Amino acid sequence: MNGLEHLENQLDKIEYLQNLLVARATGGDADDGHYQIIRQQILTSPVVSEMMPRWLKTNRNLSQFWEFIKAKYPSYAERRRFIWDAFNPILEFVESGLEHPAKKTIDEVLSNFDSESIHFAWAKALERRVSDPEGAITISRSMLESVCKHILDDKRVSYNSSSIELSELYKLTAKELNLAPEQHTEQVFKQILGGCSGIVNGLGTLRNKLGDAHGQGKLPVKPQARHAELAVNLAGSMALFLISTYSSTKI
Missing domain, CATH: 1.20.120 (Four Helix Bundle (Hemerythrin (Met), subunit A))
Incomplete structure (x- = not known):
C-alpha cells in the first residue's frame, strides 16, 4: 500500500500530480515518494507522455523541481499559473476521452x-x-x-x-x-x-x-x-x- 489507492484513473493521477507540484512550488507539503510514483506511471503512457512538459520529464523528484521553479518565477501566483497552464490542455484531453x-x-x-x-x-x-x-x-x-x-x-x-x-x-x-x-x-x-x-x-x-x-x-x-x-x-x-x-x- 503506497497511499495512492484513491487514484482510480488517469485523470485522478494527473490532477494529483498537478496538486503536488503546486504545493511544493508554494511552500506547502508534498509527498516526494508519491510524486515519483505518479510521474513514472504517467510518463509510461505513450499518448499522455507526449503532452507532458519537458520540465516534468527532467525533474525526477520534488527537490529538483523546487530548484527549477524557484529560479524561474519569484512569486507563488506566477508559479501556480505556470503549472496550471502546463497541465490544463492535458487535463482537458483526458477529460474529453479523446483518442488518436x-x-x-x-x-x-x-x-x-x-x-x-x-x-x-x-x-x-x-x-x-x-x-x-x-x-x-x-x-x-x-x-x-x-x-x-x-x-x-x-x-x-x-x-x-x-x-x-x-x-x-x-x-x-x-x-x-x-x-x-x-x-x-x-x-x-x-x-x-x-x-x-x-x-x-x-x-x-x-x-x-x-x-x-x-x-x-x-x-x-x-x-x-x-x-x-x-x-x-x-x-x-x-x-x-x-x-x-x-x-x-x-x-
Whole structure:
C-alpha cells in the first residue's frame, strides 16, 4: 500500500500530480515518494507522455523541481499559473476521452469486420501496450495474420495455416487484392506498396526479436511501451488498409 489507492484513473493521477507540484512550488507539503510514483506511471503512457512538459520529464523528484521553479518565477501566483497552464490542455484531453484519430478509425473498421476475434485482438493489443509491451507486440502481429487469413479464406485461397509466415501471408493477400508492387506500373504505387510489404516484414521481425513468442538468451532485449505503440499502430494501419481494400472489391 503506497497511499495512492484513491487514484482510480488517469485523470485522478494527473490532477494529483498537478496538486503536488503546486504545493511544493508554494511552500506547502508534498509527498516526494508519491510524486515519483505518479510521474513514472504517467510518463509510461505513450499518448499522455507526449503532452507532458519537458520540465516534468527532467525533474525526477520534488527537490529538483523546487530548484527549477524557484529560479524561474519569484512569486507563488506566477508559479501556480505556470503549472496550471502546463497541465490544463492535458487535463482537458483526458477529460474529453479523446483518442488518436487513426486509432478511432481502425477501431470502427475492425469492429464492423466479420470476425469478432480480430476486433478483440486489436482491443487487447491496445490495452497491453504499456502494461505488457511484449504481449502487445505478439497480439498485434497475430491480429494482422488473422486479417490476412480471413480475407484469403473468403476468397478460397489455400495456404498452410500451421507454418506460413506473416510475410508470405501478406504476399498472398496483397496479390489477391491487387496490392503487390509487381502488379502496378506506376513507380509511385510500386514504391508505396513495396513500403507496405516492408512494414509487414518489419512487424514479423520485431515480434521475433522483441515479442514473447520466442525464448531469449542471457541478455534478453526487453521492449518498451514505445516499441509496442509502434507495432500496434503499424499493425492496425495495415489491417485497416487491407480490410478497406477488400471491402471495396465486394461492392
